Amino acid sequence: xxxxxxxxxxxxxxxxxxxxxxxxxxxxxxxxxxxxxxxxxxxxxxxxxxxxxxxxxxxxxxxxxxxxxxxxxxxxxxxxxxxxxxxxxxxxxxxxxxxxxxxxxxxxxxxxxxxxxxxxxxxxxxxxxxxxxxxxxxxxxxxxxxxxxxxxxxxxxxxxxxxxxxxxxxxxxxxxxxxxxxxxxxxxxxxxxxxxxxxxxxxxxxxxxxxxxxxxxxxxxxxxxxxxxxxxxxxxxxxxxxxxxxxxxxxxxxxxxxxxxxxxxxxxxxxxxxxxxxxxxxxxxxxxxxxxxxxxxxxxxxxxxxxxxxxxxxxxxxxxxxxxxxxxxxxxxxxxxxxxxxxxxxxxxxxxxxxxxxxxxxxxxxxxxxxxxxxxxxxxxxxx
Amino acid sequence: xxxxxxxxxxxxxxxxxxxxxxxxxxxxxxxxxxxxxxxxxxxxxxxxxxxxxxxxxxxxxxxxxxxxxxxxxxxxxxxxxxxxxxxxxxxxxxxxxxxxxxxxxxxxxxxxxxxxxxxxxxxxxxxxxxxxxxxxxxxxxxxxxxxxxxxxxxxxxxxxxxxxxxxxxxxxxxxxxxxxxxxxxxxxxxxxxxxxxxxxxxxxxxxxxxxxxxxxxxxxxxxxxxxxxxxxxxxxxxxxxxxxxxxxxxxxxxxxxxxxxxxxxxxxxxxxxxxxxxxxxxxxxxxxxxxxxxxxxxxxxxxxxxxxxxxxxxxxxxx
Numbered sequence: 001x002x003x004x005x006x007x008x009x010x011x012x013x014x015x016x017x018x019x020x021x022x023x024x025x026x027x028x029x030x031x032x033x034x035x036x037x038x039x040x041x042x043x044x045x046x047x048x049x050x051x052x053x054x055x056x057x058x059x060x061x062x063x064x065x066x067x068x069x070x071x072x073x074x075x076x077x078x079x080x081x082x083x084x085x086x087x088x089x090x091x092x093x094x095x096x097x098x099x100x101x102x103x104x105x106x107x108x109x110x111x112x113x114x115x116x117x118x119x120x121x122x123x124x125x126x127x128x129x130x131x132x133x134x135x136x137x138x139x140x141x142x143x144x145x146x147x148x149x150x151x152x153x154x155x156x157x158x159x160x161x162x163x164x165x166x167x168x169x170x171x172x173x174x175x176x177x178x179x180x181x182x183x184x185x186x187x188x189x190x191x192x193x194x195x196x197x198x199x200x201x202x203x204x205x206x207x208x209x210x211x212x213x214x215x216x217x218x219x220x221x222x223x224x225x226x227x228x229x230x231x232x233x234x235x236x237x238x239x240x241x242x243x244x245x246x247x248x249x250x251x252x253x254x255x256x257x258x259x260x261x262x263x264x265x266x267x268x269x270x271x272x273x274x275x276x277x278x279x280x281x282x283x284x285x286x287x288x289x290x291x292x293x294x295x296x297x298x299x300x301x302x303x304x305x306x307x308x309x310x311x312x313x314x315x316x317x318x319x320x321x322x323x324x325x326x327x328x329x330x331x332x333x334x335x336x337x338x339x340x341x342x343x344x345x346x347x348x349x350x351x352x353x354x355x356x357x358x359x360x361x362x363x364x365x366x367x368x369x370x371x372x373x374x375x376x377x378x379x380x381x382x383x384x
Numbered sequence: 385x386x387x388x389x390x391x392x393x394x395x396x397x398x399x400x401x402x403x404x405x406x407x408x409x410x411x412x413x414x415x416x417x418x419x420x421x422x423x424x425x426x427x428x429x430x431x432x433x434x435x436x437x438x439x440x441x442x443x444x445x446x447x448x449x450x451x452x453x454x455x456x457x458x459x460x461x462x463x464x465x466x467x468x469x470x471x472x473x474x475x476x477x478x479x480x481x482x483x484x485x486x487x488x489x490x491x492x493x494x495x496x497x498x499x500x501x502x503x504x505x506x507x508x509x510x511x512x513x514x515x516x517x518x519x520x521x522x523x524x525x526x527x528x529x530x531x532x533x534x535x536x537x538x539x540x541x542x543x544x545x546x547x548x549x550x551x552x553x554x555x556x557x558x559x560x561x562x563x564x565x566x567x568x569x570x571x572x573x574x575x576x577x578x579x580x581x582x583x584x585x586x587x588x589x590x591x592x593x594x595x596x597x598x599x600x601x602x603x604x605x606x607x608x609x610x611x612x613x614x615x616x617x618x619x620x621x622x623x624x625x626x627x628x629x630x631x632x633x634x635x636x637x638x639x640x641x642x643x644x645x646x647x648x649x650x651x652x653x654x655x656x657x658x659x660x661x662x663x664x665x666x667x668x669x670x671x672x673x674x675x676x677x678x679x680x681x682x683x684x685x686x687x688x689x690x691x692x693x694x695x696x697x698x699x700x701x702x703x
Contacts, residue, residue, distance in 0.1 A: 131597050226614045233613065383584075
């Protein structure tokens with residue numbers, strides 16, 4: 001009899017440790033969100049390299065357990081997930097991602113037509129539009145800045161800035177940024193169509209000229225010196241971006257460039273995605289602030305896209321006939337590389353089946369990466 | 385010559401590294417007459433000296449010397465082998481001037497004079513390099529400490545702040561008195577920051593003067609545009625130069641003059657395509673084997689990890 005009661009007590013204790021005994025509706029909601037991410041990635045191929053790790057991370061982070069000091073959860077110091085999460089909280093995954101992005105990005109389109117850089121600058125209005133709205137909604141300036149950076153459409157930059165300015169909102173900001181980056185094909189085309197005329201959508205741009213090796217090598221060097229002398233607080237991101245690009249373009253560090261744009265960025269992307277996902281524990285994540293951040297994130301993407309398209313239309317007023325820019329590449333000023341450039345191409349082809357805008361759109365697209373990193377540096381300098 | 389430049393670069397780097405070490409230590413706050421202030425681990429109240437690590441890296445002050453006699457710089461050596469002598473970035477350690485070094489690492493072998501001025505100095509482990517020194521004026525009051533207006537500041541740093549920061553309201557004195565009985569927000573703070581940061585001035589300033597965010601938007605967008613306009617201008621210039629050079633090279637290679645080139649340069653891509661097609665049609669010498677596509681498996685029997693070519697570094701070009 002004693003033995004049976006011992007077994008019964010043990011089973012009852014074991015039950016208290018299971019997820020079934022500890023789950024809340026919040027956990028269920030978050031698990032559904034995680035499953036939705038995985039569905040979007042697998043069935044719709046929306047940013048699978050981001051949404052699969054994040055979606056699965058959400059599942060990992062929302063399996064409830066009894067807090068018995070077993071070092072399991074991402075917020076428990078010393079747990080495996082917590083150690084991996086340090087790369088997010090301390091902000092050293094984003095610069096490593098930027099190193100890889102630099103090593104895989106071809107800036108030729110931008111170098112051959114440098115005026116496209118200005119579109120990348122204009123699209124950063126999305127960041128500050130969301131900043132203004134967030135302030136009116138009652139967020140503190142540092143929180144508003146961290147939320148606004150979602151409009152840069154750059155996940156690593158969003159994580160980097162929020163880890164410095166508003167660490168408590170980082171999970172929601174990261175998830176929001178990556179979600180909307182995945183939804184670029186849904187968000188951007190209607191805005192592009194709304195703000196352009198049929199005539200503007202079929203503008204043909206001059207083919208980009210061939211860029212010499214010297215120009216490609218000079219770009220990361222001048223890029224770093226000019227941007228970081230102006231905004232030293234952008235150094236971790238811009239420094240790594242341009243370093244990666246120099247590895248690629250120098251022509252003498254092929255192995256390093258291949259590692260940076262291959263295995264290294266893959267490893268960091270996996271760790272970043274899974275830990276960001278796991279950081280969305282329902283108890284920490286399901287708040288009104290998270291809902292507001294999602295709303296603001298959507299708004300910032302809309303503003304950024306509209307600002308890019310409208311800026312091109314404005315710019316065209318000052319350009320000679322034959323040098324005009326197709327406003328459908330304005331959306332690419334947000335730095336979701338290369339998705340937003342691909343959207344320019346797809347929408348452009350709908351109206352002229354032989355007008356290929358991809359190479360032109362890559363210019364503002366990579367300028368957007370630089371622009372959002374500079375904007376993050378400015379915000380960090382002012383509010384950090 | 386090249387090696388000399390290399391050595392110079394390494395020396396400069398070494399000096400830079402040194403700057404992150406003991407040279408970042410500063411006397412931060414000193415209490416000469418301790419009547420009712422901080423107690424040591426033995427429950428005694430003695431004068432104390434707070435040292436601050438102003439660098440962003442951990443500094444180990446083991447082996448450094450503290451003294452109150454300029455002629456005897458090696459009066460008290462901070463013992464080696466105590467992990468507590470490692471000072472975390474922007475943190476403090478406290479030494480007791482109780483003349484009881486047997487009580488532990490942080491108990492000095494000298495005291496401070498409550499009547500005369502007190503000179504104290506910190507020397508590096510060579511016993512010759514002065515890291516920091518301060519003379520605490522005579523006439524110190526009980527339980528009133530003498531410290532830097534902001535942790536780790538120097539005169540240069542204070543001057544910069546006064547010159548560049550219009551929001552700075554701290555006055556022009558580097559060393560000030562901290563008295564718990566005067567309600568000016570300056571408290572005696574052993575082993576803690578002299579200036580207690582309970583708000584972020586930058587954020588407060590934005591909340592007060594730019595509650596709508598318009599100022600931030602204009603400023604930040606201005607900076608983003610300036611950064612990218614600068615890049616645009618530089619690469620416009622570089623691009624024009626590159627185009628000019630490639631034209632010149634092409635003209636030289638084909639032996640045509642500038643005047644002759646004018647007729648060729650500036651044609652559209654369609655014209656070039658038509659010319660290329662015409663040349664192809666006119667000079668078609670190959671038979672049909674040229675259009676046969678061959679698909680053949682390629683075997684890669686080596687791995688980059690085992691290849692000597694991959695693992696060896698290239699020899700530097702010495703020209």
